[in-house]
Amino acid sequence: MRHLFAYILKHYFFFLFLLLEAFSFSFVVQNNYQQASFINSANKITGSIFNTSNNIDEYFSLKKANYSLVEENASLRDLLSDSYRITDTLIYYQKDTLFQYINAKVINNSVNKQKNYMMLNKGSIHGIRNGMGVITSAGIVGTVIEVSKNFSIVISVLHINNKINARVKKNRHLGSIEWDGSYYRKGLLTDIPTHVRLYRGDTIITSGNSHIFPEGIIIGTVEEYFSKQGDKFNKARINFAVDYNNIYFVYVIINLMKEEQTQLETLQNNE
């Protein structure tokens, strides 16, 4: 026993190295299985620092932010009930509210990793819950995966394990969007049935099948369509509609019918 002790003491540099590596890797592995728990525990310290840096940063992007807000105002004005009414009030009808939006600010964001997350400056006290969708006025952004009191973490579209239900706008065929971890402006549309032909410029939207996003939110446009003989499904490379390196304000989507939808689904699964 004493020999062992002396041995370890003699080669302590190596053993300390092993110990620290084991420690680090336990974090890596843990994080690979249970998403982002570590990030959440660090929220309070890092959140406030990022908030400060973001406040400074914001001054430099005021022009851009204003521009996108004005643009959005215009499109919202289009959606006002007034814009729909022609003369006959009988034609006009309004559906019950299905989705509500909470606006939030992105205070930390990355696009250069394989697994990108962003942090929002709102959390559970503002009504944000796990699993809510996040969009900007230009298109889809991601899904909330961790919420603390004042902040929340969003798993970005730019995450190699993130798969999103998508639809081709012109013929309503389903597919899914993936990201291969290389360039942050380009994604991959997979699982397209072989008989569906896509062309450059076709719009890809959210499918509305996942209870997270309403249908019709823009994801991107097709850049190149690949079809290989013998494959069951084809692929297409798409350009993302949103520049993920350049997001300031986002909307978190509350699906008011989510509970009812998931309840119905569990009933069906139990059958």
Place this chain on the structure above:
Amino acid sequence: MSNLYLKNILRFFILILLQVLILNRINFGGYINPYLYVYFILLLPFETPGWLLLISSFLLGMGVDMFSGTPGMHAASSVLMAFFRPMIIKSIASKKEYEAGMQPSIRDLGFRWFFTYALILIFIHNLALFYIEVFRLSDFFGTLQRVIYSTIFTLLLVLLTQYLFIKPSK
């Protein structure tokens, strides 16, 4: 002596903040990112005891991890880099003898020595970092390409920083 401690502690915090607040947002060509924070490990004095070298590198990596939301990744690669540091120092010959109070720097040991030293260590660090990040061996060469680009980019910044803070030799 206490001056040396203070200098390194300051460098530790400044480099973490510089990394997470500014450098993490640089995406050269979409995803190539400089990791200048390893400059701290490169510049620790020669006589730093082994345990301090490893533990400070671990804390440095952990600090960057906390802010980037990548638990363990930077810590693991920083510790690996620190582990190799004494071996690299021993194996690269220098024209000048190592003397007490010397720092691993261009001023004390010359450009060629520092270049080789930084290149090897940064490459080890980036190699570990990128392969831990993808956590699989598929797309091996794609990842290797990113390692190489990132190493070059980081090395350039390290050399630049050396020249920026160089003091005229006595």
